[in-house]
Amino acid sequence: MPATRSVREILLTAAPLGLAVFVFGVSFGVLAIAARFPGWAAVLMSALVFAGSAQFAALGVITAGGSAVTAVLAGGLLNLRYIATGIAVARSLPGGPLVRALLGQLVVDESYAMAAGAGEPGRPDRRTLLVTGASLYTVWVLGTLIGTLLGPVLGNPTRLGLDAAFPALFTALLWPMLSGRHAVRCAIGGALVALVLAPFTPPGVPLAGAALLGLWLAR
Amino acid sequence: MAGSLALALVLGLAGLSFVMRAIGPFLPNIPAAIMQRTTGLAPALLAALVAIQLTGPNGLLHLDVKVPAVILAALLSALRLPLIVCVVAGALLAALLRAVFHL
Numbered sequence: 481m482p483a484t485r486s487v488r489e490i491l492l493t494a495a496p497l498g499l500a501v502f503v504f505g506v507s508f509g510v511l512a513i514a515a516r517f518p519g520w521a522a523v524l525m526s527a528l529v530f531a532g533s534a535q536f537a538a539l540g541v542i543t544a545g546g547s548a549v550t551a552v553l554a555g556g557l558l559n560l561r562y563i564a565t566g567i568a569v570a571r572s573l574p575g576g577p578l579v580r581a582l583l584g585q586l587v588v589d590e591s592y593a594m595a596a597g598a599g600e601p602g603r604p605d606r607r608t609l610l611v612t613g614a615s616l617y618t619v620w621v622l623g624t625l626i627g628t629l630l631g632p633v634l635g636n637p638t639r640l641g642l643d644a645a646f647p648a649l650f651t652a653l654l655w656p657m658l659s660g661r662h663a664v665r666c667a668i669g670g671a672l673v674a675l676v677l678a679p680f681t682p683p684g685v686p687l688a689g690a691a692l693l694g695l696w697l698a699r
Numbered sequence: 700m701a702g703s704l705a706l707a708l709v710l711g712l713a714g715l716s717f718v719m720r721a722i723g724p725f726l727p728n729i730p731a732a733i734m735q736r737t738t739g740l741a742p743a744l745l746a747a748l749v750a751i752q753l754t755g756p757n758g759l760l761h762l763d764v765k766v767p768a769v770i771l772a773a774l775l776s777a778l779r780l781p782l783i784v785c786v787v788a789g790a791l792l793a794a795l796l797r798a799v800f801h802l
Contacts, residue, residue: 521706573724666743
């Protein structure tokens with residue numbers, strides 16, 4: 481039975497995560513500038529979307545020459561998992577449906593993981609969720625802002641290997657998910673569908689095809 | 700990208716994300732069968748994103764310094780190193796190979 485922790489204890493535990501999220505936010509800002517995405521829009525995106533993988537996916541689509549609609553869909557598809565985490569945290573949130581829906585915006589992978597670890601099985605710890613979520617939100621937006629200011633100073637992104645940062649990021653996000661046979665099958669199928677469709681279809685269609693295959697293969 | 704288009708993109712993605720995060724707290728009783736299906740989405744989509752990043756403008760596989768970057772990221776990720784370490788190491792390897800071999 482985990483004891484209730486103070487805000488200070490929660491913040492100390494979340495500090496290494498906060499540092500990582502901050503650096504991540506900086507790199508998002510830098511890459512947005514490199515992709516010729518307006519700096520203010522990158523900061524606004526971090527403030528309103530608050531989801532690293534979805535934001536990087538949207539930016540990756542733009543960098544690859546895809547449309548804004550495709551970018552929104554790619555980011556949105558990656559955020560579908562937040563429906564699941566939203567259901568998981570629903571009973572931990574206070575207030576009526578509207579307040580819960582607003583507080584639910586503080587759920588990201590990291591805050592959910594911390595809260596699930598601190599709470600009882602099936603009931604993530606409310607205070608850990610909200611304190612971690614709010615502090616990660618702050619450093620994410622701040623990091624993005626600093627990244628957009630650094631972007632023009634850093635210059636040519638390929639020289640720094642920043643174009644390789646996207647596939648490296650998606651690989652590092654994917655790897656821990658490959659724990660079961662279903663996930664491996666979905667990943668291999670998704671990559672194959674994307675590679676087969678890419679030469680013949682506009683950007684975005686390969687991703688949509690992979691997503692459909694993922695839905696179909698997951699059982 | 701033009702400002703108005705960027706704003707539309709941000710608001711579109713923000714709206715989708717808001718709804719996805721709000722569904723659970725609003726309607727906590729979604730059938731498990733539906734949730735089960737969505738578990739395949741993230742791996743399929745991420746693998747597709749990696750694959751797309753490795754293709755050239757013609758949509759065909761274009762093998763360059765991004766390939767060793769991806770392999771290094773997978774390796775470090777398998778060693779359970781933090782995400783940002785994997786990403787930075789991949790980017791640095793690509794930059795290094797490019798500087799040394801002029802790829």
